[in-house]
Amino acid sequence: MAQQKTQNHKGFPWSHVFGFVLSLVLTFAALFIAYSPLSLATILTLIIALAIVQAILQLVMFMHMSEGEGVTQTISIAFSFFIAVVTVGGTVWIFFSM
Known part of the structure; x- marks a missing residue:
């Protein structure tokens, strides 16, 4: 069982x-x-x-x-932060280049 x-x-x-x-x-x-x-x-x-x-x-x-586990969680948070920065930065860049 x-x-x-x-x-x-x-x-x-x-x-x-x-x-x-x-x-x-x-x-x-x-x-x-x-x-x-x-x-x-x-x-x-x-x-x-x-x-x-x-x-x-x-x-x-x-x-x-x-x-949770340290290394995996740290890499996950860093990658999430990178994606957020790219998304916000790309949005601001598009707004100012229009």
């Missing part, structure tokens, strides 16, 4: 709820900053800082970056 894997349920996932609420707070903070009467440089700096914090939050809370 095949062995069944037992899942360890520890109760309600409070850490995921906390991460979700914190992601919402960071998103609404960025929206509030975008509509504020600050200078463009200040708005961009604050939104980029909030985006970096939210990306780290997503990696740790939902992508479980702190779990």
Whole structure:
């Protein structure tokens, strides 16, 4: 007979709820900053800082970056970061060359 894997349920996932609420707070903070009467440089700096914090939050809370095998996970994260940079950079390049 095949062995069944037992899942360890520890109760309600409070850490995921906390991460979700914190992601919402960071998103609404960025929206509030975008509509504020600050200078463009200040708005961009604050939104980029909030985006970096939210990306780290997503990696740790939902992508479980702190779990798993080190080398494989590091290569996977680096490749994902490379794809994101190429996608954003290519989009910006296309927008400015039109």
